[in-house]
Amino acid sequence: MTAKGLxxxxxxxxxGAGNVATHLGTAxxxxxxxVLQVFSRTEESASALAGKLNCPYTTDINxxxxxxxxxxxxxxxxxxxxxxxxxxxxxxxxxxxxxxGSMPMDVWKGEAVRYGVLYPMQTFSKSxxxxxxxxxxxxxxxxxxxxxxxxxxxxxxxxKVYEATSEQRRYLHIAAVFACNFTNHMYAxxxxxxxxxxxxxxxxxxxxxxxxxxxxxxxxxxxxxGPARRYDENVIGKHLEMLADEPRLAELYEKISQSIHRLA
Numbered sequence: 001m002t003a004k005g006l007x008x009x010x011x012x013x014x015x016g017a018g019n020v021a022t023h024l025g026t027a028x029x030x031x032x033x034x035v036l037q038v039f040s041r042t043e044e045s046a047s048a049l050a051g052k053l054n055c056p057y058t059t060d061i062n063x064x065x066x067x068x069x070x071x072x073x074x075x076x077x078x079x080x081x082x083x084x085x086x087x088x089x090x091x092x093x094x095x096x097x098x099x100x101g102s103m104p105m106d107v108w109k110g111e112a113v114r115y116g117v118l119y120p121m122q123t124f125s126k127s128x129x130x131x132x133x134x135x136x137x138x139x140x141x142x143x144x145x146x147x148x149x150x151x152x153x154x155x156x157x158x159x160k161v162y163e164a165t166s167e168q169r170r171y172l173h174i175a176a177v178f179a180c181n182f183t184n185h186m187y188a189x190x191x192x193x194x195x196x197x198x199x200x201x202x203x204x205x206x207x208x209x210x211x212x213x214x215x216x217x218x219x220x221x222x223x224x225x226g227p228a229r230r231y232d233e234n235v236i237g238k239h240l241e242m243l244a245d246e247p248r249l250a251e252l253y254e255k256i257s258q259s260i261h262r263l264a
Contacts, residue, residue: 007095007114007149009070014038014053015087016074017045019124020099022052024074027132027157029053037065066091070153072118073098080107088112095146101173104166105140116141116150119169120159123180133158138169189249221263228257229264 012033014025017040029035038057040046050057058064064071064087071091075083077100088096088111096112101119108115117140122130137154139161141147147163154161164172187208191201214223227235236257243250 006152007069007145009095009149009153010034011036011067011069013064013068013071014049014074015064015071015083016040017042017049017057018074019126020120021072021074022049022126023124023130023132024072024099024120024157025049025053027130028072028153031157033153033156036068039064061086062090064090069094070149071096074100077103084108084111095149097150101138101169101176104170105142106166108142112142114142114146116146117166117169118150118154119164119172120154121172121176123184131158135159137161138164138172140164140166140169189252224260224264226260228260231257231261 010033012028012035014021014035014037017038021038021040025035025038035053035055037055038046038050038053039059039061040049040057041059043059046057046059061083068091071087071094073080073083073087073096075098080098080100080103084096084107088108092113094112095114095116096108097116097118098107099118099120101121103117105115105117117138119138120132120135121138122135124130135158137159139147139150139154140163141150151161151163187201187204190204194201194204211223227239236254239253240250243253
């Protein structure tokens with residue numbers, strides 16, 4: 001325990017070296033935490049992140065250092081279950097967390113004594129810096145001490161902290177898929193349409209920016225505009241004719257238009 005009564009989390013090992021681990025590791029080190037080691041099964045990514053954090057790395061889970069206080073696991077959901085048992089055996093008394101939105105906290109149950117979830121709800125790309133003061137963190141702990149320790153970590157790197165159950169976090173994750181991943185896919189489709197007709201995607205940026213700004217002030221339902229909102233069949237029909245050579249895109253356009261109209 002620390003002087004403030006919290007579990008000590010000063011010495012950290014990062015398990016995983018992808019987008020989330022890269023940004024989280026950088027933020028933790030910037031906040032004064034000691035990142036002792038990076039583990040990844042891929043040497044290239046492990047080496048790259050360890051170089052950024054000026055710490056050693058390993059590609060062997062059985063060589064993870066046993067003296068960290070907090071092990072932060074940011075790996076693909078499908079890999080998490082197989083990583084947990086050998087990792088926990090390295091230091092059974094430590095605090096173990098994963099950063100996944102869609103995985104329950106109880107994936108640790110029966111393996112670790114102290115465990116939890118530290119989920120930063122943001123889109124991460126290695127090539128773009130992230131301001132963690134704007135990132136909401138959703139935490140869950142196996143006990144009150146664990147939850148308070150994770151809250152302190154998130155607050156120290158600048159995040160706004162919420163407690164959420166595993167069930168709530170599942171819905172946060174699916175909502176984020178709609179708000180982020182699906183929205184970005186629409187940008188990709190718009191880019192392809194414009195590019196095929198000799199137009200630059202940059203002409204969309206003011207529209208995209210204003211659409212995002214509006215939902216800071218209006219509920220999304222009130223911010224909705226466009227032909228589907230008023231179900232202008234004349235415009236919708238013309239758009240579908242233009243997409244006749246791309247039946248899958250036409251089907252997507254029609255289904256989304258119907259969804260917008262029903263919700264409106």
